[in-house]
Amino acid sequence: MPRVSPERLQSRRREILAGARACFARYGYEGATVRRLEDEIGLSRGAIFHHFRDKESLFLAVAEDDAISMADTVAKHGLVQVMRDLAAEADSPETTGWLGTQLEVSRRLRTEAGFAREWEDRKQAIAQATRQRLARQLEAGILRDDLPVEVLAGFLELAYDGLITHLAMGSNSSNLDTILDMVETAVRRR
Amino acid sequence: MPRVSPERLQSRRREILAGARACFARYGYEGATVRRLEDEIGLSRGAIFHHFRDKESLFLAVAEDDAISMADTVAKHGLVQVMRDLAAEADSPETTGWLGTQLEVSRRLRTEAGFAREWEDRKQAIAQATRQRLARQLEAGILRDDLPVEVLAGFLELAYDGLITHLAMGSNSSNLDTILDMVETAVRRR
Numbered sequence: 001m002p003r004v005s006p007e008r009l010q011s012r013r014r015e016i017l018a019g020a021r022a023c024f025a026r027y028g029y030e031g032a033t034v035r036r037l038e039d040e041i042g043l044s045r046g047a048i049f050h051h052f053r054d055k056e057s058l059f060l061a062v063a064e065d066d067a068i069s070m071a072d073t074v075a076k077h078g079l080v081q082v083m084r085d086l087a088a089e090a091d092s093p094e095t096t097g098w099l100g101t102q103l104e105v106s107r108r109l110r111t112e113a114g115f116a117r118e119w120e121d122r123k124q125a126i127a128q129a130t131r132q133r134l135a136r137q138l139e140a141g142i143l144r145d146d147l148p149v150e151v152l153a154g155f156l157e158l159a160y161d162g163l164i165t166h167l168a169m170g171s172n173s174s175n176l177d178t179i180l181d182m183v184e185t186a187v188r189r190r
Numbered sequence: 191m192p193r194v195s196p197e198r199l200q201s202r203r204r205e206i207l208a209g210a211r212a213c214f215a216r217y218g219y220e221g222a223t224v225r226r227l228e229d230e231i232g233l234s235r236g237a238i239f240h241h242f243r244d245k246e247s248l249f250l251a252v253a254e255d256d257a258i259s260m261a262d263t264v265a266k267h268g269l270v271q272v273m274r275d276l277a278a279e280a281d282s283p284e285t286t287g288w289l290g291t292q293l294e295v296s297r298r299l300r301t302e303a304g305f306a307r308e309w310e311d312r313k314q315a316i317a318q319a320t321r322q323r324l325a326r327q328l329e330a331g332i333l334r335d336d337l338p339v340e341v342l343a344g345f346l347e348l349a350y351d352g353l354i355t356h357l358a359m360g361s362n363s364s365n366l367d368t369i370l371d372m373v374e375t376a377v378r379r380r
Contacts, residue, residue, distance in 0.1 A: 109359045158356060159352055175344045182345050
């Protein structure tokens with residue numbers, strides 16, 4: 001086997017994850033057969049499973065990638081901005097991929113106690129990013145101060161979960177911008 | 191076969207639907223095997239499928255029942271009240287049954303174009319009940335009047351979808367009452 005540079009390895013992994021994300025989004029976890037993963041990623045099963053042990057590991061890697069990127073965006077720009085980005089790009093392959101992963105994670109959280117335990121750290125990282133940003137906004141005087149940050153965070157998370165369902169059902173989204181303005185105003189100082 | 195009164199027939203149907211709802215909630219649509227349906231309903235498959243053609247008809251009857259009952263509660267008490275009832279009874283068998291049906295309907299709306307067409311009337315009935323009630327509240331001067339009713343309805347629907355996801359994941363709901371107050375305040379006149 002030829003030696004491969006770490007950069008090359010990293011870029012190959014990213015390539016595989018992007019294809020896998022698209023495949024999970026299109027067919028669902030169950031429907032994403034190895035054959036379909038090969039087609040979407042453009043590599044043989046041998047090459048794919050050289051980098052990831054199995055389909056399950058591949059899905060977890062996609063989901064972790066998304067969770068890290070979400071915690072990062074929330075910390076920098078807030079949960080409302082994550083929602084605005086999703087609403088603005090509702091039909092893009094990126095959003096479709098994102099929704100697919102979020103729905104599969106939700107399904108597992110509901111139905112698999114073991115997964116819920118494994119996923120706890122990821123969930124906490126996103127929850128904490130949301131609360132830390134809200135706390136900074138409170139200090140800056142942008143946020144309403146008559147309710148605990150925990151309640152404001154819960155409100156934003158409810159809206160986020162609702163948006164995921166809404167977009168996943170391909171619902172009409174002509175008013176989404178104004179609705180997200182309402183969500184943002186509800187947590188701000190009057 | 192002995193003659194059965196229409197009342198008797200009706201009560202038998204309701205009995206079957208209640209058991210089927212509980213069974214779908216516990217095992218999901220796929221997991222609700224005929225054997226499990228028999229156990230939960232307490233009747234033989236012969237008796238069950240004398241009233242409903244097959245498992246699919248049984249599920250559709252449960253889902254339609256829920257949709258009618260929801261449109262009715264929304265018309266009388268509003269969508270926020272539906273949310274408050276669900277939050278207050280988050281662990282009851284009724285709420286668990288309700289969530290199970292809603293999630294299965296969502297899943298089909300996402301993945302089955304045929305079901306989405308069939309379900310359109312049910313969806314419209316609930317959407318219309320929401321809008322009609324909001325229009326009455328607007329006339330009564332309770333609602334904010336700087337945004338179209340359509341936007342306020344969309345905001346409430348987003349919160350409702352978020353609540354379903356939140357409760358279905360068995361999330362901590364200690365702040366739900368205050369969060370639902372925020373939702374209600376956001377559509378009201380200041």
